[in-house]
Amino acid sequence: xxxxxxxxxxLKTYQxxxxxxxxxxxxxxxxxxAGHKGQVAVxxxxxxxxxxxxxxxxxxxxxxxxxxxxxxxxxHVLPEAVKEAGAxxxxxxxxxxxxxxxxxxxAVARCREVGxxxxxxxxxxxxxxxxxxxxxxxxxxxxxxxxxxxxxxxxARPEIISGSVERVRTINEKVKVLCGAGVKTGKDxxxxxxxxxxGVLLASGVVTAKDxxxxxxxxxxxxx
Amino acid sequence: xxxxxxxxxxLKTYQxxxxxxxxxxxxxxxxxxAGHKGQVAVxxxxxxxxxxxxxxxxxxxxxxxxxxxxxxxxxHVLPEAVKEAGAxxxxxxxxxxxxxxxxxxxAVARCREVGxxxxxxxxxxxxxxxxxxxxxxxxxxxxxxxxxxxxxxxxARPEIISGSVERVRTINEKVKVLCGAGVKTGKDxxxxxxxxxxGVLLASGVVTAKDxxxxxxxxxxxxx
Amino acid sequence: xxxxxxxxxxLKTYQxxxxxxxxxxxxxxxxxxAGHKGQVAVxxxxxxxxxxxxxxxxxxxxxxxxxxxxxxxxxHVLPEAVKEAGAxxxxxxxxxxxxxxxxxxxAVARCREVGxxxxxxxxxxxxxxxxxxxxxxxxxxxxxxxxxxxxxxxxARPEIISGSVERVRTINEKVKVLCGAGVKTGKDxxxxxxxxxxGVLLASGVVTAKDxxxxxxxxxxxxx
Amino acid sequence: xxxxxxxxxxLKTYQxxxxxxxxxxxxxxxxxxAGHKGQVAVxxxxxxxxxxxxxxxxxxxxxxxxxxxxxxxxxHVLPEAVKEAGAxxxxxxxxxxxxxxxxxxxAVARCREVGxxxxxxxxxxxxxxxxxxxxxxxxxxxxxxxxxxxxxxxxARPEIISGSVERVRTINEKVKVLCGAGVKTGKDxxxxxxxxxxGVLLASGVVTAKDxxxxxxxxxxxxx
Numbered sequence: 101x102x103x104x105x106x107x108x109x110x111l112k113t114y115q116x117x118x119x120x121x122x123x124x125x126x127x128x129x130x131x132x133x134a135g136h137k138g139q140v141a142v143x144x145x146x147x148x149x150x151x152x153x154x155x156x157x158x159x160x161x162x163x164x165x166x167x168x169x170x171x172x173x174x175x176h177v178l179p180e181a182v183k184e185a186g187a188x189x190x191x192x193x194x195x196x197x198x199x200x201x202x203x204x205x206x207a208v209a210r211c212r213e214v215g216x217x218x219x220x221x222x223x224x225x226x227x228x229x230x231x232x233x234x235x236x237x238x239x240x241x242x243x244x245x246x247x248x249x250x251x252x253x254x255x256a257r258p259e260i261i262s263g264s265v266e267r268v269r270t271i272n273e274k275v276k277v278l279c280g281a282g283v284k285t286g287k288d289x290x291x292x293x294x295x296x297x298x299g300v301l302l303a304s305g306v307v308t309a310k311d312x313x314x315x316x317x318x319x320x321x322x323x324x
Numbered sequence: 325x326x327x328x329x330x331x332x333x334x335l336k337t338y339q340x341x342x343x344x345x346x347x348x349x350x351x352x353x354x355x356x357x358a359g360h361k362g363q364v365a366v367x368x369x370x371x372x373x374x375x376x377x378x379x380x381x382x383x384x385x386x387x388x389x390x391x392x393x394x395x396x397x398x399x400h401v402l403p404e405a406v407k408e409a410g411a412x413x414x415x416x417x418x419x420x421x422x423x424x425x426x427x428x429x430x431a432v433a434r435c436r437e438v439g440x441x442x443x444x445x446x447x448x449x450x451x452x453x454x455x456x457x458x459x460x461x462x463x464x465x466x467x468x469x470x471x472x473x474x475x476x477x478x479x480a481r482p483e484i485i486s487g488s489v490e491r492v493r494t495i496n497e498k499v500k501v502l503c504g505a506g507v508k509t510g511k512d513x514x515x516x517x518x519x520x521x522x523g524v525l526l527a528s529g530v531v532t533a534k535d536x537x538x539x540x541x542x543x544x545x546x547x548x
Numbered sequence: 549x550x551x552x553x554x555x556x557x558x559l560k561t562y563q564x565x566x567x568x569x570x571x572x573x574x575x576x577x578x579x580x581x582a583g584h585k586g587q588v589a590v591x592x593x594x595x596x597x598x599x600x601x602x603x604x605x606x607x608x609x610x611x612x613x614x615x616x617x618x619x620x621x622x623x624h625v626l627p628e629a630v631k632e633a634g635a636x637x638x639x640x641x642x643x644x645x646x647x648x649x650x651x652x653x654x655a656v657a658r659c660r661e662v663g664x665x666x667x668x669x670x671x672x673x674x675x676x677x678x679x680x681x682x683x684x685x686x687x688x689x690x691x692x693x694x695x696x697x698x699x700x701x702x703x704a705r706p707e708i709i710s711g712s713v714e715r716v717r718t719i720n721e722k723v724k725v726l727c728g729a730g731v732k733t734g735k736d737x738x739x740x741x742x743x744x745x746x747g748v749l750l751a752s753g754v755v756t757a758k759d760x761x762x763x764x765x766x767x768x769x770x771x772x
Numbered sequence: 773x774x775x776x777x778x779x780x781x782x783l784k785t786y787q788x789x790x791x792x793x794x795x796x797x798x799x800x801x802x803x804x805x806a807g808h809k810g811q812v813a814v815x816x817x818x819x820x821x822x823x824x825x826x827x828x829x830x831x832x833x834x835x836x837x838x839x840x841x842x843x844x845x846x847x848h849v850l851p852e853a854v855k856e857a858g859a860x861x862x863x864x865x866x867x868x869x870x871x872x873x874x875x876x877x878x879a880v881a882r883c884r885e886v887g888x889x890x891x892x893x894x895x896x897x898x899x900x901x902x903x904x905x906x907x908x909x910x911x912x913x914x915x916x917x918x919x920x921x922x923x924x925x926x927x928a929r930p931e932i933i934s935g936s937v938e939r940v941r942t943i944n945e946k947v948k949v950l951c952g953a954g955v956k957t958g959k960d961x962x963x964x965x966x967x968x969x970x971g972v973l974l975a976s977g978v979v980t981a982k983d984x985x986x987x988x989x990x991x992x993x994x995x996x
Contacts, residue, residue: 113850115842119857143846146819147853164847170787172975174815175836175869181819184791197847198424201417201454202447202468223426229457230425233495234450244426271457271495303844339618343632367622371594371629388623394563396751398591399612399645402561405595409567421623527620646872649865649902650895650916671874674906678873681901681943692874719905719943 101237102189102217103139104276105323106299107289108161108240110143110191114307118148125312126156132316133158138299138323140316143191146177153186161219162190164197167206179207179214189217191301192236195244201230208236219301221280228264232271239268240301242280252288253281258295265296284315289322299323325461326413326441327363328500329547330523331513332385332464334367334415338531342372349536350380356540357382362523362547364540367415370401377410385443386414388421391430403431403438413441415525416460419468425454432460443525445504452488456495463492464525466504476512477505482519489520508539513546523547549685550637550665551587552724553771554747555737556609556688558591558639562755566596573760574604580764581606586747586771588764591639594625601634609667610638612645615654627655627662637665639749640684643692649678656684667749669728676712680719687716688749690728700736701729706743713744732763737770747771773909774861774889775811776948777995778971779961780833780912782815782863786979790820797984798828804988805830810971810995812988815863818849825858833891834862836869839878851879851886861889863973864908867916873902880908891973893952900936904943911940912973914952924960925953930967937968956987961994971995 109129111117116125126142133140143161144152153160166176182190192207193199199207204220211218219238222228231239241264246253254261265277279292280301292300300319309315333353335341340349350366357364367385368376377384390400406414416431417423423431428444435442443462446452455463465488470477478485489501503516504525516524524543533539557577559565564573574590581588591609592600601608614624630638640655641647647655652668659666667686670676679687689712694701702709713725727740728749740748748767757763781801783789788797798814805812815833816824825832838848854862864879865871871879876892883890891910894900903911913936918925926933937949951964952973964972972991981987 110846113840113842113845113848113853118850118853145848145850145853146817147821147849147857149819150823151857168785170785173785173868174782174863174866174975176785176817177819178785178790178817181785181790181817185819185823191846193425194846195426196845198426200422201425201428201451202419202422204425205448205451205454224429226458227425227429229495230429230454233453233457233491267457271453303846334622337616337618337621337624337626337629342626342629369594369624369626369629371597371625371633373595374599375633392561394561397561397644398558398639398642398751400561400593401595402566402593405561405566405593409595409599415622418622420621527622641873643874646874648870649873649876649899650867650870652873653896653899653902672877675873675877677905677943678877678902681905681939682898715905719901 102141102159104298105293106139106141107319108141108143108219108278108299108301109306110163110301110303111145111307112303113145117307118145122148123152123155125307126152126158128312129316130157132313133320136320138320146182149182149187150185159188160186162187163194165190165192165207165210167203167210179210179216183214183216187216189219192218192220194221195223195242204231205234208234219278225260225263225267228277229267229271232268232275235272236275238276238278240278240280242301246281249282250284252283252291254279254283254288254291254295256282258291261292261295261297286318286322289319293323326365326383328522329517330363330365331543332365332367332443332502332523332525333530334387334525334527335369335531336527337369341531342369346372347376347379349531350376350382352536353540354381356537357544360544362544370406373406373411374409383412384410386411387418389414389416389431389434391427391434403434403440407438407440411440413443416442416444418445419447419466428455429458432458443502449484449487449491452501453491453495456492456499459496460499462500462502464502464504466525470505473506474508476507476515478503478507478512478515478519480506482515485516485519485521510542510546513543517547550589550607552746553741554587554589555767556589556591556667556726556747556749557754558611558749558751559593559755560751561593565755566593570596571600571603573755574600574606576760577764578605580761581768584768584771586768594630597630597635598633607636608634610635611642613638613640613655613658615651615658627658627664631662631664635664637667640666640668642669643671643690652679653682656682667726673708673711673715676725677715677719680716680723683720684723686724686726688726688728690749694729697730698732700731700739702727702731702736702739702743704730706739709740709743709745734766734770737767741771774813774831776970777965778811778813779991780813780815780891780950780971780973781978782835782973782975783817783979784975785817789979790817794820795824795827797979798824798830800984801988802829804985805992808992808995810992818854821854821859822857831860832858834859835866837862837864837879837882839875839882851882851888855886855888859888861891864890864892866893867895867914876903877906880906891950897932897935897939900949901939901943904940904947907944908947910948910950912950912952914973918953921954922956924955924963926951926955926960926963926967928954930963933964933967933969958990958994961991965995
């Protein structure tokens with residue numbers, strides 16, 4: 101299981117986040133996080149999972165898995181393959197890669213079977229409550245309208261985080277809530293933790309930053 | 325709100341279920357259900373909602389709506405239009421027309437706004453629990469492997485019905501559970517009610533039956 | 549078959565385009581087009597096809613069909629049902645309702661079987677050429693970036709229309725090309741015809757206009 | 773560019789086709805194909821592209837790419853990343869991973885930009901003709917009803933191969949046609965070549981075979 105509080109950095113398909121450049125970025129994140137108490141992880145494109153897992157020391161999540169098994173599923177992401185390549189977990193149902201509810205349930209179940217940490221993305225308090233009933237390890241609340249923006253959900257809509265934490269607790273208290281969308285600074289992180297979350301999921305704020313090290317150190321400071 | 329116990333008959337795109345033939349079928353269902361205490365409704369293709377609502381006396385559900393509003397949504401099913409055409413409610417997320425969890429949440433919310441009864445289909449106990457958190461009026465549990473078959477879920481997998489009823493009660497006791505998949509006889513219906521459901525959702529068992537009246541009377545007897 | 553040159557007005561899910569208001573709009577279009585040589589048709593939501601066909605006199609297209617037949621296809625649009633309800637044709641693959649290439653091919657074939665005019669939407673010269681090989685009655689080229697905007701494709705990117713007309717002619721000369729996206733004025737229409745198209749497909753320019761009659765008369769004048 | 777005639781083996785998500793076992797399979801294929809004139813390639817899950825490219829000597833295709841660029845596309849397959857990982861080409865629109873026609877066109881264009889060989893799957897003569905207009909390097913005709921079966925399309929429906937070859941030639945003579953679905957033996961391969969194709973795309977016939985070496989040698993003999 102991933103230690104908490106944690107910061108998961110979603111590399112998406114950013115130019116800075118794949119292949120050799122992606123590995124350099126990860127090396128920078130490793131350095132920045134050394135000595136900090138927060139756990140840092142990256143969510144990588146499947147094509148880079150093995151490379152980043154072997155050459156880097158940060159835990160690697162997949163950005164997506166399909167709820168399939170062995171067989172005739174061309175172009176799908178097999179949980180077993182992602183696990184063997186070195187991933188410790190996976191995002192599921194990111195707003196840029198939505199799944200049906202049946203598939204989310206099946207994907208969470210497949211993660212349990214093969215030993216991957218599941219982190220399901222949601223978009224509001226109701227869907228957070230719904231996903232909690234499926235029993236993933238984490239869920240990350242990300243109001244789509246705030247993704248990629250400059251205002252953190254923890255500032256703009258704190259009630260979505262606190263409301264999700266509260267509803268999730270009633271339904272399945274083992275599910276940890278992460279705060280996504282618009283997180284940029286240590287202050288945003290501190291606020292997210294204060295609202296009851298176990299960490300943050302963020303992307304552009306780190307990956308496309310001019311000074312990745314500085315941003316990362318600031319974010320980690322927010323956990324302390 | 326739809327009275328319960330109820331029997332919702334999904335006309336799908338069966339040859340017997342659209343246009344003039346569909347209306348004849350509905351007239352037969354009306355006759356068969358006269359004097360019985362169970363509420364009968366049909367889920368029609370959008371193209372027939374107005375026709376069936378005006379010419380028949382059974383409540384008409386849509387088989388699907390899209391969580392959209394006024395605007396540029398070519399080929400989508402606008403909740404307001406379905407309502408104006410005479411529908412009293414709609415199925416959402418049928419196994420033959422799955423939605424993402426964000427869209428299910430939004431579709432349930434749109435139903436509330438325009439005054440349509442929402443009935444969300446689920447496929448197992450976990451997804452029933454998840455959907456309950458979204459607060460629809462009804463949910464219909466239909467294990468996909470039993471849909472269209474000859475064995476009722478209430479006989480083959482009674483624990484899916486009783487388990488759904490129980491989990492749903494914990495999460496949102498206002499949500500009524502229907503039993504779907506494989507229901508064919510009054511005995512299946514009686515069993516479904518005994519397991520705690522508020523009725524059944526079925527399709528081929530009625531729509532493609534040789535003697536629709538007889539089948540319908542048998543099903544309704546199961547409610548008494 | 550639809551007479552050409554033609555103007556197809558896509559009602560989408562605009563507030564002005566469904567139910568009673570939609571019928572009023574159609575009555576206005578009928579009046580505006582009386583005495584003009586161009587053929588006017590509307591593309592309606594499935595829920596309104598029967599109503600608009602019976603109460604109005606303009607030919608009605610569906611905004612979408614699914615390439616399915618009789619059977620278990622909940623929430624799908626059956627070509628036979630659309631035809632029985634009074635539609636003369638259908639849009640296929642609108643940019644707001646994309647299909648796979650296999651499904652476009654199957655939908656065009658289903659239109660031929662049931663006697664519906666098929667009009668497949670494309671987004672550039674290459675996809676126009678591709679669709680021509682599937683043999684629909686019409687194709688409508690609509691660069692997505694211009695849809696809903698104020699600049700007509702016939703002005704902004706005339707080479708997309710002339711290029712489509714040319715490529716389509718090489719592959720299947722029976723397929724007629726319509727010009728979509730951004731058409732607002734009679735001048736745009738005249739330009740579209742000049743570039744070799746058989747008419748236009750448009751939406752917001754008419755449906756959301758303050759003075760629908762005036763806009764429609766202007767568009768029709770562009771055909772003369 | 774891939775030499776022809778060629779045999780592309782789609783590893784799908786078969787238990788024998790990913791990670792360490794997948795590499796062993798590839799090593800066997802290399803041995804079997806040594807000294808034969810036909811070109812053998814594998815289509816791998818993205819997660820294995822780098823591993824198979826570095827440790828094996830057969831050209832590696834991706835099973836899928838998304839028509840996206842750098843940016844916010846979580847869980848998507850970036851063409852640049854697949855290329856950097858060592859892939860020489862990619863399947864597009866496999867029947868188990870269908871795309872819209874707009875996306876197929878865009879994916880073929882992206883392949884040209886980054887230098888990947890594109891191989892678009894089709895399901896009949898009409899869609900083969902349509903895809904030819906998009907100008908991929910290869911297309912592979914696979915009638916879905918024959919995929920995974922025991923009867924080769926070249927025996928069961930030879931007119932689909934010859935018809936595709938003929939129509940494709942008229943539209944874009946640079947596009948090479950591969951024969952997919954149900955290919956099992958050297959005789960099937962020989963027949964496919966005789967019908968005008970440039971090779972075959974197959975999966976279960978090799979990947980799940982008891983004696984992979986023997987099957988592979990038989991297939992390659994069909995090219996001679």
